[in-house]
Amino acid sequence: MQNNSNHVQVNLNLNVRGIPQSATIRINELSEELKNQGKVVHKFGLGQSPFPVPEPVVEALRLNAYQKDYLPTKGLKALRESVSEYFYRKQGVAYTWEDVLIGPGSKELMFLLQLVYYGDLIIPTPSWVSYAPQAHIIGRHVGWIPTRKENCWRLTPDQLDKYCKDDPERPRILILNYPSNPSGCSFNKKELEALASVAKKYKIILLSDEIYGELDHEGNHISISRFYPEGTIVSSGLSKWCGAGGWRLGIFIFPDSMRWLLNAMTAVASETFTSTSAPIQFAAVRAFKGGIEIERYLSQSRRILKVIGMEIYRKLSKAGVTLPVPTGGFYLFADFSKFKKQLLKKEIYTSQQFCTKLLEDTGVAILPGTVFGRPEEEYTARIAYVDFDGANALAHAEFIPMDKNLNEKFLQDCCGRIIEATDKIILWLNNL
Numbered sequence: 546m547q548n549n550s551n552h553v554q555v556n557l558n559l560n561v562r563g564i565p566q567s568a569t570i571r572i573n574e575l576s577e578e579l580k581n582q583g584k585v586v587h588k589f590g591l592g593q594s595p596f597p598v599p600e601p602v603v604e605a606l607r608l609n610a611y612q613k614d615y616l617p618t619k620g621l622k623a624l625r626e627s628v629s630e631y632f633y634r635k636q637g638v639a640y641t642w643e644d645v646l647i648g649p650g651s652k653e654l655m656f657l658l659q660l661v662y663y664g665d666l667i668i669p670t671p672s673w674v675s676y677a678p679q680a681h682i683i684g685r686h687v688g689w690i691p692t693r694k695e696n697c698w699r700l701t702p703d704q705l706d707k708y709c710k711d712d713p714e715r716p717r718i719l720i721l722n723y724p725s726n727p728s729g730c731s732f733n734k735k736e737l738e739a740l741a742s743v744a745k746k747y748k749i750i751l752l753s754d755e756i757y758g759e760l761d762h763e764g765n766h767i768s769i770s771r772f773y774p775e776g777t778i779v780s781s782g783l784s785k786w787c788g789a790g791g792w793r794l795g796i797f798i799f800p801d802s803m804r805w806l807l808n809a810m811t812a813v814a815s816e817t818f819t820s821t822s823a824p825i826q827f828a829a830v831r832a833f834k835g836g837i838e839i840e841r842y843l844s845q846s847r848r849i850l851k852v853i854g855m856e857i858y859r860k861l862s863k864a865g866v867t868l869p870v871p872t873g874g875f876y877l878f879a880d881f882s883k884f885k886k887q888l889l890k891k892e893i894y895t896s897q898q899f900c901t902k903l904l905e906d907t908g909v910a911i912l913p914g915t916v917f918g919r920p921e922e923e924y925t926a927r928i929a930y931v932d933f934d935g936a937n938a939l940a941h942a943e944f945i946p947m948d949k950n951l952n953e954k955f956l957q958d959c960c961g962r963i964i965e966a967t968d969k970i971i972l973w974l975n976n977l
Contacts (some may be wrong), residue, residue: 587966596935609827620647651795664716670918724873727927759786887977
């Protein structure tokens, strides 16, 4: 028995050995350290919503602060009901409350899914920094599908089909995240239908990470579960569209045919996190019920993020940086390859070295493309344009009619640090 225990421990150590701290967490902590040293730092690294939690949701938390009992592992019934109602209201796909699983952040639920389902993980690159490390910790095989900047860093049906056709029966989970972290791009209806058709052909379990869905800049997010309901698990939560990252509440919505998978995840959850924070769950009921105040909050948030994203896009594009037009969320994935000759002369050979030197010289913190699954020698990086006071921006936007564009004065008054940081990047590139 002792030998078996030791063997398990050795395997565990091998799985986690060499895995560094999450890149987004690391850059945020480094930025804070530099700020504490008195240095000016522009935090374009961690993708945390700049907006406050909507007041109706905050008030619901105040009213439920006394809730102290353990809740069911699958989640509060009232919350699971509000989530299923929310999804039908937004996407027109019918789920029951029993199809919903609540967890302490969608990140935890993604980990449990890979733990209980034996299959390869397919990840289009660039992709969010934690998908692959989770698979490595568990010991799952990761299959990368590199996407192309010419296609806005989006997975195509042909790429997915080519990847799967040589071993069509192999069990797989495909993670599809859109609007995308890190590119800020999304899919239209036709593209989603085509991807769904390939996923269905190979019986792939599709994990649709729609945590940024409500931040589609035009409010036109479409869930791929409309076209492949029997094989899609939808992931979302409160962190991005509701500004409540630190509240740690995530949701998974399963098709009825995958109730066995939901139950398996619940069994493991009961032995790990037990249940999600009770006050947070009660407050989340209010968030998913929506209403005029929350819809207004979302409309203004989208409006603000759109004008900021387009301003950075215009400035960087004009300077020679290649990047797609952002259509959702608060990210841009930039390719600085035009400056390769100058960078090589400065002995900057990797995206990590690029970002480190940029931070040292300008105080602008961005994340290298390599942590998103791109080649080290590719000069790509993610820019998270969240370094502004979201509450102040929302307040100012209220004085500008919705049928009017937010102008340059708005950007200078409410998002000056972002404009300053963008200009610093451009000046640094021009002086290489």
